[in-house]
């Protein structure tokens with residue numbers, strides 16, 4: 001983000017010194033810069049994953065976390081684990097996305113890497129819903145979409161109850 005911004009400023013300065021079309025390009029780049037300076041960052045931190053039942057019937061569990069923050073999807077590398085039921089994996093996995101100040105949708109998924117298609121592990125206690133979807137207000141630092149409202153840095157624990165279920169503990173941080 002920072003280097004990107006520096007690049008934009010550099011380009012704007014060069015453009016402003018030029019004439020004609022280059023000067024016009026420079027002016028439009030200057031117009032973009034203030035919005036970028038106002039951007040915030042939403043980070044999802046996964047602290048603990050507890051496998052409730054066997055998540056991979058044929059091979060080892062190699063789970064990973066995927067987060068979609070304001071429409072942009074990011075994933076962690078798969079973790080090599082034995083995948084025994086009851087196993088607790090303590091971690092500090094982080095996934096971040098740059099956003100404009102305001103309220104944004106976040107989707108959090110726990111998956112098991114598979115040869116054919118990745119398997120979504122159930123972390124949502126609601127039937128037929130395996131992923132967690134919530135909102136983050138970067139201004140008030142409130143996490144919405146759950147029965148109770150959480151705040152930034154507060155630990156949230158959720159568990160699924162369907163086949164291939166796990167419990168996940170995570171928190172959300174906002175950098176302005």
Ligand SMILES: [Ca+2]
Nearest residue numbers: 056060062113
């Ligand atoms: Ca697997």
Ligand SMILES: [Ca+2]
Nearest residue numbers: 124125126129
């Ligand atoms: Ca469920």
